[in-house]
Amino acid sequence: MTAPSLTLPRTVEEPPLLAPAAPADYLHGGGVRSWLLTRDHKRIAVMFLGATSLSLLLGGILALLLRVELLTPGPTIMSAGAYNRSFTMHGIVMVFMFMIPAIPTVFGNFLLPLMLGARDVAFPRLNLASFYVYLLGSAITLTSLVAGGADMGWTFYVPYSTTSPSAVANVAFGVFVLGLSSVMTGINFIVTVHTMRTAGLSWHRLPLFVWSLYGTSIIQVLATPVLGMSLLLVAADRLFGIGIFDPALGGDPLLFQHLFWFYSHPAVYIMILPAMGVISEVVCVYSRNPPASYRAIAYSSLGIALVGFLTWGHHLFVAGMSLFDGAVFGVLSMFVAVFSAIKVFTWTATLRRGSVSFETPMLYFFWFMFLFAFGGMTGVAVATSSLDIHWHDTYFVVAHFHFIMVGGTLTAYLAALHYWFPKFFGRRYNERWATIASVTVFVGFVLTFVPQFLLGNAGMPRRYYAYPPEFQWLNVLSTGGASILAAGMLLTLVELGYALAAGPRTERNPWGSRSYEWLSASPPPTENFENELVIARGPYDYHLPE
Amino acid sequence: MERETSKSRERAWPLVLAWVALAVLTSLSFGARYLPLGVFATPVALAIAVAKACVVLTWFMQLRREATSVRLLVWVVTFTVVLACAGVMGDVAFR
Amino acid sequence: MEGHFESVERKAEAAHLGMWLFLASEVLLFGALFAVYSGCRVEFGADFVVASSHNSIAIGTTNTFVLVTSSLCAALAVHGARSGHLRRAAALLGVTVLFGLAFLVLKGVEYGEHFQSGIFPGSHYHYAELPTHGANAFFTLYYLMTALHGLHVTGGMLALGVVGHRAWRGGYSAERHLPLELSVLYWHLVDVIWLFLWPLLYLMH
Incomplete structure (x- = not known):
């Protein structure tokens, strides 16, 4: 990306701020009806922001209930059954209703057309449909709460999920519908990247966030149907007793685990790839540097998407899988670490000789790097089958995937929320309060999950509501950390809510980014760009004047 | 047209x-x-x-008329299905 | 008509790519069942072969010819539409739908014969001649795969019926008939999937 040709897009001159002739932005005009039936990707993104935030809130409240229950070795506030139902819903809501859709549907929807210089995504009606399908899927999933909850865990393992008396079928069907929404978004994004790029925007001028969305979408389209089918089989087994996974009928329960992880391991990359895209954008902007290697980051996104499909078996090491498959999957799993490490080193090298500033999104970049590196290395450890046998189904695994999946996704999500807040709403958040909230979130997160690494290594199994008294001090620490984390999230909510209502108005490109989404007004007008954009430079050409 | x-x-x-x-x-x-x-x-x-x-x-x-991306997609899909079947068969066969 | 696309060609390219991606996700939906089938096939080997020879090879093979021929009609319909013979295209789509119907009728006959011998999916299976777990698993998979495929046949017939009706009423032209092309693509996919179901469910020996 060294093309030094000067940029002269026709829209590059500053739109006059607050001038009477300024076109209406996308947020204004029309009533509730015009929002609910909108085909504008930006409004759909904002509606998704609301919906996924509610999911995050619900999943967070459930997490707090779980941590309160674990304060004492015996029963604290709920029964064993209620505990099972709570951790199941916590996992389901967080994975399928927040982490998988959140960054693509909110930031992907809003930014992808802007980054491509396009008016909208390729199929705007499909985009709106995917929002309502998401709502429908969430509603069906949540009916299980009314039906008394479901207690099979977010992994739906048979034969328990086919025999449990709780409302498993509601959840299975709800997640199936959520998967439909995911596939719709994936198809839309891939086609958009292929066909909606504006003049001059070659593949190697795409912002890195676009590359990561592209990789994510491929996984969504190819892997989600497999999950859908495996959940339909669970539901069919409950309704009609098809017994394909039931040992009593000659079925094989491991087949389910194969199908489930064939989706759900790549799904980890559905969650983390968009997060990596956010991080790539943030690190370049706040170090005012191009990425140390654009191609390394871009291609490793595709590499992760590919290798992500080759590793599902490492979830089955202790389930009775053959040693042969175990060895193959153990080795293949290590390759993911190679691509992830390429990214981590490239991000770090991007800081070199940059002029780094420490706004809130950049803080989240550092939190992300810590959590991702730590979670990633423990991931290599548990992919080693001999070690995994010790740690499997203990809190070590819980802490590992919370570090990498939740830590990675959540910090990137919050980084994105702050970084693009001016783009979304045309207002600035308060840097001091955002910094306090950010530090609180990080401290709370680490304090919640580091004790869980220790607990797991000491042998505390996951999904138990009671434990021997010698584990109590670590559990109390973890619950304390969770409370700090919750306080940090609450503070973020208040701080951003205040910014939304009364934050100072911002100029078009407050961070001095070179990426294309900032070439339109903030917030953008309904048609995104007043004139057609012609791209004549890369998205990270910080050596050129804006 | x-x-x-x-x-x-x-x-x-x-x-x-x-x-x-x-x-x-x-x-x-x-x-x-x-x-x-x-x-x-x-x-x-x-x-x-x-x-x-x-x-x-x-x-x-008429796959030949489609864009290169579509032809690539056919290969990717084939690979993915074969991979899923092979992974499962490998496990069952050597268990 | 082109909406926010820069040209008609771009719109057609986007629609085609979108359709192929949808087809890809459909293949993976079946792919999950193929994976389960592979696992069970390795596990139950001989039982599967014995059970599959109980399926009517006559019906299976006839259905293969029926679907392949229906695909030819659908392809000819697209050819007709492109050269401006919309009425002919509509008639060919009608024939395609009739072939689809014939496929479903034959499938229904086969289901009926199975039900009479007590071959039901899963725990309802009580076929005295083949009491093995392997046979039970085979027929469960048979029902799952053919039922899912039958649903797709039905969906394809509906889609072809709609676009065929519209073509007959003059809703398309030689230049603009994108829904017709896309529906036919879907129909071909349904055919391709059957091409793999047929040997796996009928031809083992």
Whole structure:
């Protein structure tokens, strides 16, 4: 990306701020009806922001209930059954209703057309449909709460999920519908990247966030149907007793685990790839540097998407899988670490000789790097089958995937929320309060999950509501950390809510980014760009004047 | 409308020939069922199925007209399905 | 008509790519069942072969010819539409739908015969001649795969019926008939999937 040709897009001159002739932005005009039936990707993104935030809130409240229950070795506030139902819903809501859709549907929807210089995504009606399908899927999933909850865990393992008396079928069907929404978004994004790029925007001028969305979408389209089918089989087994996974009928329960992880391991990359895209954008902007290697980051996104499909078996090491498959999957799993490490080193090298500033999104970049590196290395450890046998189904695994999946996704999500807040709403958040909230979130997160690494290594199994008294001090620490984390999230909510209502108005490109989404007004007008954009430079050409 | 008008000059007979090829392959597959192929029976039947799928993709679905990305997609999908089947079979076979 | 696309060609390209991606996800939906089938096939080997020879090879093979021929009709319909013979295209789509119907009727006949011998999916299976777990698993998979495929046949017939009706009423032209092309692509996919189901469910020996 060294093309030094000067940029002269026709829209590059500053739109006059607050001038009477300024076109209406996308947020204004029309009533509730015009929002609910909108085909504008930006409004759909904002509606998704609301919906996924509610999911995050619900999943967070459930997490707090779980941590309160674990304060004492015996029963604290709920029964064993209620505990099972709570951790199941916590996992389901967080994975399928927040982490998988959140960054693509909110930031992907809003930014992808802007980054491509396009008016909208390729199929705007499909985009709106995917929002309502998401709502429908969430509603069906949540009916299980009314039906008394479901207690099979977010992994739906048979034969328990086919025999449990709780409302498993509601959840299975709800997640199936959520998967439909995911596939719709994936198809839309891939086609958009292929066909909606504006003049001059070659593949190697795409912002890195676009590359990561592209990789994510491929996984969504190819892997989600497999999950859908495996959940339909669970539901069919409950309704009609098809017994394909039931040992009593000659079925094989491991087949389910194969199908489930064939989706759900790549799904980890559905969650983390968009997060990596956010991080790539943030690190370049706040170090005012191009990425140390654009191609390394871009291609490793595709590499992760590919290798992500080759590793599902490492979830089955202790389930009775053959040693042969175990060895193959153990080795293949290590390759993911190679691509992830390429990214981590490239991000770090991007800081070199940059002029780094420490706004809130950049803080989240550092939190992300810590959590991702730590979670990633423990991931290599548990992919080693001999070690995994010790740690499997203990809190070590819980802490590992919370570090990498939740830590990675959540910090990137919050980084994105702050970084693009001016783009979304045309207002600035308060840097001091955002910094306090950010530090609180990080401290709370680490304090919640580091004790869980220790607990797991000491042998505390996951999904138990009671434990021997010698584990109590670590559990109390973890619950304390969770409370700090919750306080940090609450503070973020208040701080951003205040910014939304009364934050100072911002100029078009407050961070001095070179990426294309900032070439339109903030917030953008309904048609995104007043004139057609012609791209004549890369998205990270910080050596050129804006 | 270059894309559409150039197509209108096409002839129909390649489609009919493709159908003949499919019919021949189907008969071949049907006949192979009665041969003593032993362990090769299923591989042979699947190989013929792959050949038929290629005929449908090439002539009926006109894959050659599609963008490179679509052709790449067909390979990726094939790879993914084969991968899923192979992973499961590998596990069951060596358990 | 082109909406926010820069040209008609771009719109057609986007629609085609979108359709192929949808087809890809459909293949993976079946792919999950193929994976389960592979696992069970390795596990139950001989039982599967015995059970599959109980399926009517006559019906299976006839259905293969039926679907392949229906695909030819659908392809000819697209050819007709491109050269401006919309009425002919509509008639060919009608024939395609009839072939689809014939496929479903034959499938129904086969289901009926199975039900009479007590071959039901899963725990309802009580076929005295083949009491093995392997046979039970085979027929469960048979029902799952053919039922899912039958649903797709039905969906394809509906889609072809709609676009065929519209073509007959003059809703398309030689230049603009994108829904017709896309529906036919879907129909071909349904055919391709059957090309693999047929050997796996009928031809083992």
